[in-house]
Amino acid sequence: xxxxxxxxxxxxxxxxxxxxxxxxxxxxxxxxxxxxxxxxxxxxxxxxxxxxxxxxxxxxxxxxxxxxxxxxxxxxxxxxxxxxxxxxxxxxxxxxxxxxxxxxxxxxxxxxxxxxxxxxxxxxxxxxxxxxxxxxxxxxxxxxxxxxxxxxxxxxxxxxxxxxxxxxxxxxxxxxxxxxxxxxxxx
Amino acid sequence: xxxxxxxxxxxxxxxxxxxxxxxxxxxxxxxxxxxxxxxxxxxxxxxxxxxxxxxxxxxxxxxxxxxxxxxxxxxxxxxxxxxxxxxxxxxxxxxxxxxxxxxxxxxxxxxxxxxxxxxxxxxxxx
Numbered sequence: 001x002x003x004x005x006x007x008x009x010x011x012x013x014x015x016x017x018x019x020x021x022x023x024x025x026x027x028x029x030x031x032x033x034x035x036x037x038x039x040x041x042x043x044x045x046x047x048x049x050x051x052x053x054x055x056x057x058x059x060x061x062x063x064x065x066x067x068x069x070x071x072x073x074x075x076x077x078x079x080x081x082x083x084x085x086x087x088x089x090x091x092x093x094x095x096x097x098x099x100x101x102x103x104x105x106x107x108x109x110x111x112x113x114x115x116x117x118x119x120x121x122x123x124x125x126x127x128x129x130x131x132x133x134x135x136x137x138x139x140x141x142x143x144x145x146x147x148x149x150x151x152x153x154x155x156x157x158x159x160x161x162x163x164x165x166x167x168x169x170x171x172x173x174x175x176x177x178x179x180x181x182x183x184x185x186x187x
Numbered sequence: 188x189x190x191x192x193x194x195x196x197x198x199x200x201x202x203x204x205x206x207x208x209x210x211x212x213x214x215x216x217x218x219x220x221x222x223x224x225x226x227x228x229x230x231x232x233x234x235x236x237x238x239x240x241x242x243x244x245x246x247x248x249x250x251x252x253x254x255x256x257x258x259x260x261x262x263x264x265x266x267x268x269x270x271x272x273x274x275x276x277x278x279x280x281x282x283x284x285x286x287x288x289x290x291x292x293x294x295x296x297x298x299x300x301x302x303x304x305x306x307x308x309x310x311x312x313x
Contacts, residue, residue, distance in 0.1 A: 021213065021216065021217075024213070024216065025209050025212075025213050028208075028209045028212050028213070029209050032203065032204055032208050032209065032212075033201040033202065033203045033204070034201055036201075036202065036203070036204040036208070037199075037200075037201040037202050040202060041199050049204075050204055050208070053204060053208070054208075054211060054212050054215055057212045057216075058212070058215055058216065058219060061216050061219070114194075117190060117194055117198070118194070118197055118198035119198075121190060121194060121195060121198040121199075122198050122199075125198075125199075136195070136199070137199060140192065140195040140196045140198075140199045141196075141199040141200070141201060143196075171190075171195075172189065172190070175190065
């Protein structure tokens with residue numbers, strides 16, 4: 001996070017704590033992609049992800065006075081989103097059939113990447129156990145280190161490291177199996 | 188099939204929820220504001236706490252000061268209570284001594300009376 005953005009958010013937080021709603025809109029705009037994407041990649045349902053993201057921001061609105069800094073805000077948002085996602089995932093077990101293919105994909109992929117591979121990766125991710133899926137999302141979407149992930153998920157760092165390693169292996173196995181099925185269908 | 192960590196990063200690239208998300212959140216905030224009682228202005232009560240949140244060392248110093256002042260007040264109150272109890276005990280002791288004095292005087296008078304009347308009786312008997 002660059003200094004200018006951090007200062008802007010700090011000022012928005014201060015104004016928001018004084019009841020200025022326009023400042024809160026600024027905060028939402030700055031973090032909506034992060035909150036929404038964690039929910040989307042975890043729940044694999046655009047509608048649910050948007051609802052969850054809105055709920056997170058509504059909760060934030062009630063608690064802006066308790067947020068001390070821009071870093072604290074980011075940490076708070078990640079933590080609340082992660083907890084809500086896990087709760088939501090427990091309430092309703094999502095099926096892969098209602099996954100990302102149903103939703104319009106915003107144009108974020110660049111020319112150098114394989115959209116098919118990205119799609120397959122997201123599908124395989126959806127089949128992972130809850131905590132493993134959240135670890136992968138936090139590691140590769142948010143770029144967090146094992147210590148930060150361990151803090152958010154309240155588990156030992158070594159468990160995070162070993163789980164991430166095993167999860168990547170599992171993803172590779174799943175993807176190979178899928179590709180094998182596709183080849184079989186073609187030939 | 189092999190994939191790199193960069194492929195994962197690309198697949199999990201943050202996505203914007205699309206146009207209108209902020210407006211939808213703000214609309215819900217507005218609804219919440221209408222349905223709930225007006226948010227109390229926090230600045231009046233909590234503004235002075237804001238610097239403490241940002242500076243943990245300052246917060247620690249303030250906490251130590253509050254503890255010291257609290258302890259001093261507690262100690263003074265304890266001393267005052269003990270002084271009052273001592274005064275009460277002193278008053279009780281004085282009262283007890285006064286009663287004892289009165290009783291002893293009474294007994295002494297009776298003894299004197301009985302001593303005065305006893306020789307006469309003895310003479311009469313002899």
